[in-house]
Amino acid sequence: MDDIKVNQNPKLGSIDRPNSYIGRSLPRENAKKHLDGGGQFVDDLTLPRMVHVAFLRSPFAHAEIKSIDTKTAKLSDGVIDIFTAKEIDEVCKPWVGVLGHLGEMRSPEQSPLAKKIARWQGEPIAVVIANSRAQAEDALELIEVDWLEKDAQVDMETALDPNAVIIHPELGNNLFWTRTVNQGDVDKAFKEADAVVETTLDFARHTGVTLESRGIVADWNKAENKMTIYHNGQAPHMMQHIIAKHLDLNEGLVRIISRDVGGSFGIKVHVYPDEMAVTAISKKLGRPVKFIADRLESFTTDIHARCHKISGKLGVDKNGKILAMEIDDLSGIGPFSMYPRTSAIETNQVLNLSGAPYVIPNYKAVGTVVFQNKTPMCQYRAVGHPIAVAITEALIDKAAYKIGMDLDKIRKINFIPDNSYPNKSPSGVPLEDLSHQASMDKLLEIMDIEKFETKKKDDYQKGILSGYGVISMCEVTNPSPLFYGVGGAHISSQDGASIRLEGSGAIHLSSSITEQGQGTEAIMKQIAADQLGVKLESVRVTLGDTDATPYGGGTWASRGAGIGGEAVLKAARKLKDNILNIAAAIMQTDKESLDIEDNNVVRKNGGEGISLQKLAETVYYRGHEIPKGTNPELLATASFLIEGIPFVFTNSAMGCQVSIDQDTGIIKINKFWAVEDCGTQINPKLVEEQIRGGVIQGIGGALFEECVYDDQGNMQNATMADYLVPMAYEMPDIIVDHVTTNSGRSIIGAKGAGEAGTGGAPAVIMNAINNALKQVGAEVISQPITPEKVLKALGKI
């Protein structure tokens, strides 16, 4: 790793002092275990008397279960038992995926196993428990189900039609949720506009495709009344609450352990029916139960994302100033709203974030969310952002083309000025500490778009269509209680850190933030060592265990560094203060004359100090030697919460340059640039890797990924060979740069950086492609932008 170091935050002291680790690209020594095959993923765990399960899942998108006969299957080798909804419901109460803070949401009760009706292909209806997964799968084939297939409501666009199939008759129609935002007077403004442009974009469903699939081992210990869950999730304390609530257990006696997690991206933060069934089975049998989703199960039961059709309209005056924007978004979420975060959030983000970088005095947004017979849809990396950013930036490009203005210039004259924060988005969301102007300037500097104008012309002569795009966006990070807690969800918006000096002189840190590969452990270590004044290697970290870490929200919505990191900083400062107090008493001097460097308490003016090891030995083993009345605590705990604002936003500017083969329709992304302002970077290399990984997932959505369904609601490409994910060959190198505006909400000043790439890439790629296609009067409006769609746009097929 290059030794990039960035001194970005005066509140943290000089980067050149001893043990300054914040702002340095240090390698993740703790993660080397993965290169030695020493990770501890859920499937690596084997417990005594552990049994395995396989789920019988609905082969139909919509069907009545007339009867289930498990008699023969129960006699199959190695089978311990087979349960249907009846048995599971005895121990697990149903849930409802609605929250109270966003207006009326309507979603019916959902249980681990479907009772009379299956509503998506893949919904679990029975579960075989056996000595091995293979034996459980053998028995699945012997279960006899009498199905009555029903018409399925697959298409979201007809879900509210009078003759639609009503998925939940008790609700009367297929509407889950709707919201309208109305600021100013769009109709009047459109009349006054010199140019009005419109477009409609659609975004296919895609999914997370974590390489490690969802997995859980539930271990009910009757003797202790204790449920231990090994789970590859993102939010252990949320799961603790939910499992206790629905299985009627003492919440304090539910322990969630999340060790190594093979990627999550939001997929693993939801409550899944099959995982709840596993906990119920363990409770019933009093044995450890393991479930690891296979890839087919991942594709048909991991939450899907996107599935939007959005139309938009933008009005500008002749100078390019935006006067009004209007959007109307439709989204299909499958048959249930997911629990406990609901499936309304993606659409809500679309309404909140569209137009967010710009001054738009009149703004109207309508979102409609409907049920359909497909896999449930919910929050995945960059929730709602790709749709919001793509519609905004597509309209802005169109307006620029219409009035004959440069693509960068139209953005620059409409940005909310960097010096005008705190400010508000067009939808009314509070914004602060953003830098669209500086970030776009930086992007243009590193990207040099003039060059691409020339290249475009040269390429055109050669028969190649090339084009470029630039975009700006806001990314939701570091959420406050106003995200979920206010709506009634038991999801902590606060995170805690606990840090101690041990008898050996070692530092132990625990945090409620979890690790799925982002580098949580590494940055927590860097913050703790930096703030305490100790060597990095003297800090060890515990994460992902509700019995061993402070209470908190976990890792989602890019909150680890900004919220969890601030808690670590505060705890480390407290511990330092305690240590210096004790040292001052022992050394008979005043605290202000002391500091900690390289694991030693030192006198600022020189002279003999004391090592932390010696100090700890004195405190723990010879406490009688410290002066009476000295606080002997070598342990400090702190927590942090974003207050007074719904989220801390990050902003990004992105650019890319593409070329299109007119004969094959194949798009090549030649180069991609991202400028991110995430405030303090604790480890710049890890920030860059978050951005790169995010961009690649955004490219996946823009060009390749789609859960393809037929008219009956059967998923057609539920294998890793058929569902196209980005592989190394098609991916470009990504140039990352930064502008630094620290968040004023914390000392550490860090905002999130995990999602901008995924949120912005689809917009800039689509704009670049359309910039290229424009030369021949063509346009694409549907993602993924496949070669076939390009050829269609070119009139070749």
Place this chain on the structure above:
Amino acid sequence: MAANNTLSISFTVNGEKFNNVNVPSRQHLADFLRSQGFTGTHLGCEQGACGACTIEMDGKAVRSCLVLASQANGSDLKTVEGFDDKMMEQVKQSFLKHNAFQCGFCSPGMLMTTKEILLSKKKLTRDEIRSEISGNYCRCTGYQSIVDAIEECINEVN
């Protein structure tokens, strides 16, 4: 039932001898290795598409999800736990330096593919490296850091 047939096989894993071990005839090699505690071999798709389960069998990279355990009879197997020679230690240092993994789930397979690239002694361009690792799926990194690490290894080995 065929499902219960077992076969007795002998082989080595990372130099350790396994003599006359009974394996279910239908079990794939990855499941078998994992059942023996070699959990560094990961499963991402079980159909040969993701590369996570790639191990070395008699000097060649194979997808252990596509090989039956019984086919390993008489073979020398090497899994990520056994990648401890000088060259592989260097590769690991390079992966660490470039942060060529995030969650680490793809790493065992990526390391095996890297090993094959290095043993081939080919001097590859970045594009060629990308093409060589295109049978290994990584959802986290975006691949650039992996290409950086492999590029550095190629330069050092040659």
